[in-house]
Amino acid sequence: MRTFLLLGAATLFLASCQSSDGAKGKTAAKVATEEIKIDSVNTKPADNKTILAKREVPVLCYHQIRNNIASDSKRAHDDIIAPDKFKQHMKMLADSGYHSILPDQLYNYLVYGAKLPEKPIMITFDDTDEDQFTIGNTTLKKYGFKGVYFIMTVSIGKKGRISYMTKEQIKQLADEGNTIASHTYDHKNFAQFTDADWTTQIDEPTKKLAQITGKKIEYFAFPYGVFKSSTLHKLKEHGFKAAFILSTARDEKYPLYTIRRIIDPGRYTAKNLYYSINKSFNKTKS
Numbered sequence: 001m002r003t004f005l006l007l008g009a010a011t012l013f014l015a016s017c018q019s020s021d022g023a024k025g026k027t028a029a030k031v032a033t034e035e036i037k038i039d040s041v042n043t044k045p046a047d048n049k050t051i052l053a054k055r056e057v058p059v060l061c062y063h064q065i066r067n068n069i070a071s072d073s074k075r076a077h078d079d080i081i082a083p084d085k086f087k088q089h090m091k092m093l094a095d096s097g098y099h100s101i102l103p104d105q106l107y108n109y110l111v112y113g114a115k116l117p118e119k120p121i122m123i124t125f126d127d128t129d130e131d132q133f134t135i136g137n138t139t140l141k142k143y144g145f146k147g148v149y150f151i152m153t154v155s156i157g158k159k160g161r162i163s164y165m166t167k168e169q170i171k172q173l174a175d176e177g178n179t180i181a182s183h184t185y186d187h188k189n190f191a192q193f194t195d196a197d198w199t200t201q202i203d204e205p206t207k208k209l210a211q212i213t214g215k216k217i218e219y220f221a222f223p224y225g226v227f228k229s230s231t232l233h234k235l236k237e238h239g240f241k242a243a244f245i246l247s248t249a250r251d252e253k254y255p256l257y258t259i260r261r262i263i264d265p266g267r268y269t270a271k272n273l274y275y276s277i278n279k280s281f282n283k284t285k286s
């Protein structure tokens with residue numbers, strides 16, 4: 001059993017989400033929900049063309065928040081950001097006037113034209129690493145930001161070379177008004193899903209996360225950012241309102257299921273990140 005756990009931890013480490021290229025809580029959440037209702041003036045959902053033409057909201061993607069160690073591969077560096085840098089980058093966002101938004105707000109903006117705060121941005125975390133709770137959530141709270149946590153359920157509570165969040169930590173994040181979302185069971189590539197995988201990689205993790213949080217699980221992030229156009233329709237059938245890729249192009253038939261994100265790699269300065277946000281997301285007015 002011990003060997004299995006250690007092996008499991010090593011596999012999870014390798015499987016971290018890397019693309020080929022790369023107390024106020026409850027009150028705030030309640031206020032946000034009410035704002036969405038008031039602002040949802042259009043009852044007819046927008047078509048794909050309208051959604052694609054809207055100004056994209058920047059979405060950031062983080063994995064491990066820790067210092068590099070000698071055994072980290074060069075490729076892993078994109079997925080690792082030092083705690084001090086992460087803190088500087090969050091401060092830069094706050095100082096630049098950004099307001100964090102959550103997937104429900106983005107969905108209501110894209111589909112129903114709901115208003116967003118000025119300079120909206122979404123901050124997301126993949127793969128369940130515990131440092132996202134200890135450093136990530138603590139830093140976000142300092143600036144009044146909320147985050148989105150894409151959980152791969154196999155890793156919950158595991159300890160080892162990398163430690164992962166426990167059920168209790170995930171529940172706390174949800175209770176504090178952050179969004180808990182799905183990132184499969186064990187990081188299997190969505191493009192290679194078999195019929196059975198829709199149960200093990202999608203339905204079972206959704207059920208588990210709903211049990212932990214007491215909330216609906218309605219958002220998904222593709223492992224490695226990789227998707228397959230021909231099976232995107234199934235995400236809606238399995239209860240998801242939207243899904244997130246990395247920085248590749250959106251699928252024109254399924255823009256809600258291919259929302260773009262950029263990785264904030266460990267090598268970026270806060271200034272680099274600021275420019276990257278402005279370069280990667282279009283500025284078309286809706």
Ligand SMILES: [Zn+2]
Binds near residue numbers: 016
């Ligand atoms: Zn991942």
